[in-house]
Amino acid sequence: MARQHPDVPQAIVDRLRLICLDLPEAYEERAWTGVRWLVAGKNFAHVVWIDGGFPPAYARAAGTRGPACVLTFRIAHPTAESPRFSRSPYFSPPWFANIVGLRLDDATDWPEVSEHLIQSYRALAPKKLGTLLGDG
Numbered sequence: 001m002a003r004q005h006p007d008v009p010q011a012i013v014d015r016l017r018l019i020c021l022d023l024p025e026a027y028e029e030r031a032w033t034g035v036r037w038l039v040a041g042k043n044f045a046h047v048v049w050i051d052g053g054f055p056p057a058y059a060r061a062a063g064t065r066g067p068a069c070v071l072t073f074r075i076a077h078p079t080a081e082s083p084r085f086s087r088s089p090y091f092s093p094p095w096f097a098n099i100v101g102l103r104l105d106d107a108t109d110w111p112e113v114s115e116h117l118i119q120s121y122r123a124l125a126p127k128k129l130g131t132l133l134g135d136g
Helices: 010-020 056-062 110-124 127-133
Strands: 027-030 035-039 042-050 068-074 099-104
Touching: 010 035, 010 042, 010 110, 035 110, 042 056, 042 110, 056 068, 056 099, 068 110, 099 110, 110 127
Parallel strands: none
Antiparallel strands: 027 035, 035 042, 042 068, 068 099
């Protein structure tokens, strides 16, 4: 029997939804696990719940068997190499050179999450959509 993918707590999905769906032409979809937000078919944010070491790729990348909630997003490559993103609550998934992971918990700085998601959107959105956000 296939393993059930754990659901991300609705309060976290709702909070991320408010940020992500406020961006031009961004949309949400259920991912193979968790929820993701896209622009022009490109995933700029993905939230996943880790429990009992599942899903294994996320558990390994985040260094936890869970329970834990993690968010991945894109960032400018030189910034992703910053020591800041190699220290908790951040982690470096191996999937793309410009992907960063962030463990979400009671200490999460939500204004900072919002900034990360806007920058992730800018990194992947067509230029005409990114300019709708103004300078930043």
